[in-house]
Amino acid sequence: xxxxxxxxxxxxxxxxxxxxxxxxxxxxxxxxxxxxxxxxxxxxxxxxxxxxxxxxxxxxxxxxxxxxxxxxxxxxxxxxxxxxxxxxxxxxxxxxxxxxxxxxxxxxxxxxx
Numbered sequence: 001x002x003x004x005x006x007x008x009x010x011x012x013x014x015x016x017x018x019x020x021x022x023x024x025x026x027x028x029x030x031x032x033x034x035x036x037x038x039x040x041x042x043x044x045x046x047x048x049x050x051x052x053x054x055x056x057x058x059x060x061x062x063x064x065x066x067x068x069x070x071x072x073x074x075x076x077x078x079x080x081x082x083x084x085x086x087x088x089x090x091x092x093x094x095x096x097x098x099x100x101x102x103x104x105x106x107x108x109x110x111x112x113x
Contacts, residue, residue: 012106013105013106015109015110016043016105016106016110016111017042017111018105018107019032019036019042026084029044029110030046033046041110042111045104045105045108047101050100050104052099054097054100054101057100058096058097058100062096062099063091064096064097065089065090065091065094065096066091066096066097068089068092069089069091072110
């Protein structure tokens with residue numbers, strides 16, 4: 001449970017319209033989002049571009065899976081673990097750093113009316 005899982009978050013985010021597009025790597029999320037934002041005059045927030053900033057802001061006690069992942073060598077990350085273990089311990093699938101996405105959204109200027 002994130003620190004933003006409280007009631008009141010919806011009201012705090014009313015200044016922006018959020019449409020979430022999810023899917024696997026290479027599925028075309030960014031391409032589709034770019035077309036939708038251009039066509040509809042929307043602003044795009046892409047987590048791909050926020051990752052390096054989030055990497056510098058996260059606290060290890062709130063992201064233990066990412067902390068362990070970053071401490072691994074390449075073989076330990078990608079060769080010596082089963083796909084099941086990779087899935088179970090993938091920090092983004094477990095919601096780690098989602099609080100940083102919420103923080104970013106809360107700081108966005110209000111959408112145009």
